Amino acid sequence: MTQLDAKIPSGPLAQKWDRHRAAIKLVSPTNKRKFEILVVGSGLAGASAAATLAEQGYSVKCFCFQDSPRRAHSIAAQGGINAAKNYQNDGDSIYRLFYDTIKGGDFRSREANVYRLAQVSVNIIDHCVAQGVPFAREYGGLLANRSFGGAQVSRTFYARGATGQQLLLGAYQALSRQIGLKQVQMIPRADMLELVLVDGQAKGIVVRDSVTGKISSHSGDAVVLATGGYGNVFNLSTYARGSNATAIWRAYKKGALFANPCFTQIHPTCIPVSGDYQSKLTLMSESLRNDGRCWVPKKAGDKRAADAIPEEERDYYLERLYPSYGNLAPRDISSRAAKRVCDEGRGVGPSGLGVYLDFSDALKRLGEATIRERYGNLFDIYHEITGENAYQAPMRIYPAIHYTMGGLWVDYNLMSNVPGLFVVGEANFSDHGANRLGASALMQGLADGYFVLPYTIGHYLAGSKKVKPSVESAEFRQAESETEARIARLLGIRGKRTVSDIHKQLGKILWENCGMARNRQGLQDALQKIPALREEFWGGVTVPGEGKDLNQSLEKALRVADFLELGELLCRDALAREESCGCHLREEYQTPEGECKRNDEEYAYAAAWQYAGETSAPVLCKEPLIYEELPMATRSYK
Amino acid sequence: MNFTLRVWRQPNSRTPGRLESYPARNIDPNMSFLEMLDVVNEQLTLENREPIAFDHDCREGICGMCSLVIDGEAHGPEERVTSCQIYMRSFKDGATITVEPFRSKAFPILKDLIVDRSALDRIIQSGGFISVNTGQAPDANALPIGKDLAEQAFDVAHCIGCGACVAACKNASAMLFVSAKVTHLGLLPQGQPERDRRVRAMVSTMDAEHFGNCTNQYECEAVCPKGISAANIARLNRDYALASLKGMFTKKSESAGGG
Numbered sequence: 001m002t003q004l005d006a007k008i009p010s011g012p013l014a015q016k017w018d019r020h021r022a023a024i025k026l027v028s029p030t031n032k033r034k035f036e037i038l039v040v041g042s043g044l045a046g047a048s049a050a051a052t053l054a055e056q057g058y059s060v061k062c063f064c065f066q067d068s069p070r071r072a073h074s075i076a077a078q079g080g081i082n083a084a085k086n087y088q089n090d091g092d093s094i095y096r097l098f099y100d101t102i103k104g105g106d107f108r109s110r111e112a113n114v115y116r117l118a119q120v121s122v123n124i125i126d127h128c129v130a131q132g133v134p135f136a137r138e139y140g141g142l143l144a145n146r147s148f149g150g151a152q153v154s155r156t157f158y159a160r161g162a163t164g165q166q167l168l169l170g171a172y173q174a175l176s177r178q179i180g181l182k183q184v185q186m187i188p189r190a191d192m193l194e195l196v197l198v199d200g201q202a203k204g205i206v207v208r209d210s211v212t213g214k215i216s217s218h219s220g221d222a223v224v225l226a227t228g229g230y231g232n233v234f235n236l237s238t239y240a241r242g243s244n245a246t247a248i249w250r251a252y253k254k255g256a257l258f259a260n261p262c263f264t265q266i267h268p269t270c271i272p273v274s275g276d277y278q279s280k281l282t283l284m285s286e287s288l289r290n291d292g293r294c295w296v297p298k299k300a301g302d303k304r305a306a307d308a309i310p311e312e313e314r315d316y317y318l319e320r321l322y323p324s325y326g327n328l329a330p331r332d333i334s335s336r337a338a339k340r341v342c343d344e345g346r347g348v349g350p351s352g353l354g355v356y357l358d359f360s361d362a363l364k365r366l367g368e369a370t371i372r373e374r375y376g377n378l379f380d381i382y383h384e385i386t387g388e389n390a391y392q393a394p395m396r397i398y399p400a401i402h403y404t405m406g407g408l409w410v411d412y413n414l415m416s417n418v419p420g421l422f423v424v425g426e427a428n429f430s431d432h433g434a435n436r437l438g439a440s441a442l443m444q445g446l447a448d449g450y451f452v453l454p455y456t457i458g459h460y461l462a463g464s465k466k467v468k469p470s471v472e473s474a475e476f477r478q479a480e481s482e483t484e485a486r487i488a489r490l491l492g493i494r495g496k497r498t499v500s501d502i503h504k505q506l507g508k509i510l511w512e513n514c515g516m517a518r519n520r521q522g523l524q525d526a527l528q529k530i531p532a533l534r535e536e537f538w539g540g541v542t543v544p545g546e547g548k549d550l551n552q553s554l555e556k557a558l559r560v561a562d563f564l565e566l567g568e569l570l571c572r573d574a575l576a577r578e579e580s581c582g583c584h585l586r587e588e589y590q591t592p593e594g595e596c597k598r599n600d601e602e603y604a605y606a607a608a609w610q611y612a613g614e615t616s617a618p619v620l621c622k623e624p625l626i627y628e629e630l631p632m633a634t635r636s637y638k
Numbered sequence: 639m640n641f642t643l644r645v646w647r648q649p650n651s652r653t654p655g656r657l658e659s660y661p662a663r664n665i666d667p668n669m670s671f672l673e674m675l676d677v678v679n680e681q682l683t684l685e686n687r688e689p690i691a692f693d694h695d696c697r698e699g700i701c702g703m704c705s706l707v708i709d710g711e712a713h714g715p716e717e718r719v720t721s722c723q724i725y726m727r728s729f730k731d732g733a734t735i736t737v738e739p740f741r742s743k744a745f746p747i748l749k750d751l752i753v754d755r756s757a758l759d760r761i762i763q764s765g766g767f768i769s770v771n772t773g774q775a776p777d778a779n780a781l782p783i784g785k786d787l788a789e790q791a792f793d794v795a796h797c798i799g800c801g802a803c804v805a806a807c808k809n810a811s812a813m814l815f816v817s818a819k820v821t822h823l824g825l826l827p828q829g830q831p832e833r834d835r836r837v838r839a840m841v842s843t844m845d846a847e848h849f850g851n852c853t854n855q856y857e858c859e860a861v862c863p864k865g866i867s868a869a870n871i872a873r874l875n876r877d878y879a880l881a882s883l884k885g886m887f888t889k890k891s892e893s894a895g896g897g
Contacts, residue, residue, distance in 0.1 A: 052772040067693060068759050070799055071701040087779060123775075130775035132768045132826050134791040141782025159792055165700055166795060173767035180763035188756070211748055240695040275666050279673050280697045381698065384716075384723050387668075450772045498683045500676070545688050550650070550749040552691055553683065 002257060002610055004623040007411040008112045013629045014094075017116045020412070021455055025462035032057035035461050036468060038205055038220040040192045040247050042069030042175065044168055044442060045425025046226030048449030051174035054183035056454060061218060062175065063190045063207060065242055065555075070172045073228060073240040074445060077164025078285035078378065080146060080156035081442040083121040088145050092153040094118045099630065101440060104150040104330050105405070105433020106582035106596065107604070107632045108260070110625060112412060113430045120451040121443050125157055127450060131170040135159050146374075148438035149286050150330040150637075156439040161285055161377040167442055171449070187218075191555060192247045193486075194479040195223065195254045195421070198469045202251075202421035206479045208487075210555060213548035215480055215487075217471040221461055222420045224453065225251060226445075229404035229426040231264060233563045233570065234515075235507025237401035238270060238283040244559040245566050248408050248427050256416040257608035257621060259429035260406035261566070262574035265436055265583055266516050267402030268294075268334035271385055271395075272354040281400040282385055284357070285378055286438040289327040291362035291371065292395070294318050294338070296355050300345035306356055306394050317341055317355075321593075325637040332435040332583040333595075333637060335399035339516045340594060342398075349396045358394035399516060403441060405432040405583070406573075409608040409623070413456035414448060417608075420464065422457060424448035429606065434582025487547045490557045495540030499557045502537050506530065506560070506567055514571050519587040523575040527568065534564040569609060569618065576620060579603045600632050639665045639726060642734040643678065645690055651746050651754075657736070660690075667727040671714065672697060672704065674726055675737075691750040697722045699863060702798035705805070706751060707738040712802035712861040720800060720863045740805035744812070744848045755801045757847040758815060765839035766819040768828050781827055795822040796864045803858035803866075809850030814858040816840050817874035818866050824877060834881035841878050 009020040027035065035058050039050040042064040050062040064072060084097040098118040102109060125143070129135065135157050136144040145154040159166040178184040187207070194206035196217065204219035230245035231237040252258045269284045295314045302309065317337055322329040329337070338355050341347065348354045363371055368391055372379070379390050386396075407429040408416050414430075415422050425445040432440065469475065509529050513522035537560070545551040579599035580589040589597045605622040612619050641662040648655025662678050669677070672694050679689035695703040699720045706721040708714035714724040729735060737751065745753040795818070803814035820837050823829035829836070852871050859868040 048772075055771040066695060066701070066703060067755060068702075068799065070759070071695055071703050073696060073701070075798075076696045076698055076700050085778070123773075125778045126775040127770070127772055129778040129781075130768070130770045130828055132791075132795075132823050132828050134788050134795050134822070134826070135778075137783055137785045137788040139785050141784050142779045159795075162700065162792075162796060165798075166792070169795065173762060174770075174772075176759065176763040177767045177769060179759075180765075186759075188759075240701060241697060242695045274668050277666060277669050277673050277677060279670070279676055282698050380718075384699075384719060384725070387725075387727070454772070494686075496684075498680055500680060542683060542686070544683055544686060550691055550752065553689055 001619050002417055002621050004409065004417065004608060004621055005411065006110060006623055007413060009412065013112065013115050016112050017119055024455065024459035027458045027462050029057055033059055034466065035059065036061065036220040037222050037224060037457065038218055039063070039224045039226060040205065041072065041226035041228060041427070043072035043074035043226060043228055043425060044171055044445030045449040046072070047168065047171035047175045048446050049224055049226060049424055049453050050184055051171060051178050052450050052454045053457070054178035060178070060184045061187060061220065062184055063187045063192060065189065065191050065210065067188055069175055069186060069188065070169065072168060073243050074168045074442070075165045076240065077442055078161045078283065079287040080148060080158035080163045080439040081124065081167060082148065082155050082439040083125045083157060083443065084118050084155060085122055085125060087143060088154045090153045092155050096153065097121060097155065100151050101431070101437060102433070102630055103635055104437040105435055106598065106635050107433065107600070107627070108581050108625065109433030110430050110606070111627050111629060116452065117431050117444060117447050120447045123451055124443065124446045128167060128170050131174060133159065133166045133170045146287055147290050147328060149289065149328045149334070150437040158287065161375060164442060167446065171446070191558070193250065193483045193558065195251045196475050196479045197254055197418065198473065198475050201419045201464070203469050204471065204476060206483050211550050213546070213551065215483055217476040217480055219469050219471050219476065221464065221466065221468055222422060222457055224422045224424060225408065225427050226424045226449065227427050229407070230566060231401045231404050233506070233567050234401040234510050235503050236273065236278060236281055238267065238281050241280060244562070246559055246562045248423070249562040249566055251408060251416070251418070251421060253611050254418065255611065256418045256421055257409040257610050258406070258569060259409035259606045259608040260573065261570045261609065262514065262577065262584055263405035263434050263582065264401060264570070265331060265403035265405060266335045266399045268331055268338055268399050269357060269397045270400035270402070271382065272349055272351060272398040282381060283402060284382060284395060284397055286331070288357060288375060288378060291374070292357040292359050293327055293361060294355055294357055296341045296346040296348060302346070315341070315346070322637045329637045330435055330437060336516055336585060336594065338399055354396040354398045356394040357397045359390065360394070363391065403436055405429065405434065405436055409606065413459060414453050415456070415460060420460065422453060424453050434584055487554065487558070490543050490554065490561070491547055493538065493541050493543065495542050497536070497540050497542065499541055499543065499553060499560050502533060502541060503560045503563065506533055506564060509533070510567055510570065514574050517585050517587055518574050520575065523571045526571045527575070530564065530568045530571065537561065537564055572618070573607055573609065577603055577607060604632065639667055639731045641665060641729065641732070644734060644736045646738045647690070647750050648747050650749055655747065665726050667725070669726045670697070670722060671706070671708065671724040671726065672722050691752050693752050694722055699723045700798060702800035705740045705753060705800060705802070707740060707805060709736050712740060712805040713863055718863055718865050740801055742804045742810035744804065744810060745801060757849070758799055758801060758812065760847060761812065761816060761840050761843045762819065764843035765832070765836040766823070768823060769832060783827065787825055791822050791825045794818040794866055794870060797866055798864060800863065802861045802863065804849065806857040806861040807850065808855065808857070809853060811852045811858070812844050812849040813852040813871045813874060814862065814866060814868060816844050817870035820874050820877055821870045833877065834884055837874065837877045837881045838885065
């Protein structure tokens with residue numbers, strides 16, 4: 001078993017980061033350009049890291065699977081980005097953002113990382129404004145804020161309903177500037193299919209050019225994975241269709257530990273599923289819950305239209321259950337509340353899997369013009385998809401997979417247990433514990449990429465021997481031939497089932513057994529079904545076309561092959577964690593009201609899984625979570 | 639619903655392509671256009687034929703990856719949406735629907751409906767940014783920016799870089815795309831120091847990448863999924879003329895890349 005050392009600096013919490021930065025090794029300006037860093041992924045974390053490292057003088061290669069770095073799925077984030085600026089004079093502070101994030105994560109995140117995140121949050125806003133990000137402003141010209149779930153202050157900065165787009169374009173432009181200056185070599189339409197270790201250190205990757213199908217190797221002094229989350233393991237999610245876990249899964253199989261895989265966020269407000277053909281689910285931003293009220297009929301089976309149900313026969317269940325946070329209760333809690341009322345037969349819409357998100361009070365109070373200004377594009381998206389007008393009738397929403405808190409294990413320096421392999425953004429596990437608060441994903445991605453990794457990677461490089469191995473070396477040759485063999489095997493099966501069909505089935509198994517509520521029996525069943533499905537995949541899938549060509553079926557098959565392994569680890573982790581916390585509700589461990597019952601005595605740790613080969617079960621390594629500053633408390637939003 | 643699709647098939651950039659017909663049967667009116675293509679592709683896969691290649695990713699109208707010309711219109715029959723936001727209820731049952739890629743000299747076809755739009759990235763790389771390194775910024779509220787100005791900047795910054803403007807233009811002009819970035823950064827106080835060199839560098843790259851000129855047909859505005867106004871092109875022309883004029887009297891590097 002790998003002994004985990006989180007390398008948390010000593011000293012008082014508030015001084016750890018400053019003291020660490022002062023103590024870590026530096027690389028001199030003239031030496032920086034001699035180091036080559038491979039950044040995989042070009043979303044908020046990847047683009048900001050690649051741009052900043054290049055500004056510092058490192059040679060950078062950046063890879064993305066899309067046709068342009070500007071397409072990364074950070075672009076779809078709608079609501080906002082948190083920062084402890086206290087511009088609203090409502091009592092916010094770094095400490096309060098830190099506290100809210102730890103509490104929101106149900107005391108399953110690493111305290112020192114979260115404190116640092118809250119500290120650098122303020123720098124992010126400054127930097128993005130300097131880049132020209134058009135945040136919302138007040139008439140006086142100062143920045144505007146809105147509220148988000150799990151907080152009682154207004155600390156969320158936003159750009160209408162497209163905050164992720166504007167922040168990503170800021171990072172993309174910074175990256176583009178470095179590409180223009182030839183400090184970054186950008187390699188789009190490239191799928192990372194293997195991580196290459198030389199003497200136990202991460203020294204390169206193998207990629208497939210998705211236009212020509214050519215397999216090639218790239219070597220570097222360090223590898224940074226910024227490849228996002230793995231929510232598409234569920235098939236139906238709010239992720240982009242191309243989002244995948246292959247990079248982090250390949251790293252896992254090369255020895256990097258995978259932490260808390262079962263911590264997957266289910267977002268309460270998405271447009272409900274309408275049919276079996278559906279390819280993705282669309283989020284309706286959490287910011288809508290600032291002005292929208294969630295309700296269902298009080299009576300089960302009430303099929304009347306929303307406007308025919310009088311006020312006294314409606315159950316505004318979030319306001320009833322959580323009076324102090326109301327509709328702004330955190331995501332895990334709001335999702336489960338929606339599931340519960342639907343399970344009671346009170347769900348709305350044709351499938352009964354939906355609740356109302358009603359703006360009529362806000363429309364009366366503020367007028368349509370104000371609502372349109374705040375949420376116009378979200379109401380438009382809702383209209384495009386459903387054909388319904390949410391200014392006139394309430395939206396119908398239902399929870400959907402949206403984010404993964406779990407990811408590759410990293411230490412305080414964002415380095416995995418594999419030396420030289422860094423993991424940033426959603427791809428790592430550290431900051432959000434068992435539940436992420438709204439508007440904190442953008443914050444973490446940019447914190448890691450702009451303000452944390454560019455410091456900590458220098459410490460590693462300064463201390464490492466500078467030997468960039470040749471891509472002709474045996475390690476690279478072997479990784480390439482293994483990748484070629486995997487591709488040949490997939491193309492050679494020529495069975496009867498499509499990749500999408502098997503992916504759908506995997507998603508269904510996971511959603512039913514490892515979704516909003518989990519129990520021992522269901523997880524054990526899933527652990528039987530997934531390996532069987534995997535066998536069916538390798539025995540009976542059909543992947544048309546050739547390897548040395550643009551072949552989207554092959555791309556998808558490679559990704560789903562990895563999801564079929566990852567899905568099993570998800571269930572294994574959920575089964576091993578015999579407690580409920582945040583998003584992870586084990587039905588055996590809940591309060592009479594259906595809230596999470598944590599077990600801090602036995603489970604106050606990050607569960608980091610170590611790959612042990614095809615035939616053995618992975619090994620559970622534990623990083624105890626020690627709270628120096630905050631006493632662990634029961635989370636309450638009542 | 640049932641449809642007949644006529645789809646552009648082209649194995650790669652070197653081989654000529656042609657339209658081929660495929661049936662699309664039992665289509666739910668609430669399916670998106672791309673989901674309908676998914677259904678057709680599943681069928682082709684089961685028949686051991688090669689599925690239709692098309693670019694897509696977020697499927698919610700923001701990443702800019704999807705890029706179909708549907709019945710002759712970039713992003714299809716509805717206004718202010720991307721190809722992925724077209725729903726089958728927009729078509730008549732039994733209709734024949736023609737699906738082609740975004741065509742332009744600057745966007746070579748890679749396969750079927752997939753084109754190479756990296757020329758747009760190269761335009762941004764030549765100057766579509768504010769040169770500020772991480773770590774140098776003053777407090778975000780140090781410089782107030784009027785609400786109206788911020789909103790105006792957002793309207794153009796909302797461009798998703800899909801290239802529909804180019805596909806719709808008979809000259810394959812990228813001026814709506816370029817004007818959106820030039821306007822976004824040119825409106826904001828932070829964008830002023832590089833304003834002249836930015837517009838000159840971006841226009842010169844645009845020309846070098848084989849995009850045509852604007853002849854005021856406004857097809858670009860009509861197909862833009864984010865409703866970016868062609869009035870920005872006038873602003874681009876004015877900025878470019880002023881910057882060029884100033885350039886005659888002062889010595890400046892042509893590239894904004896030096897930052």
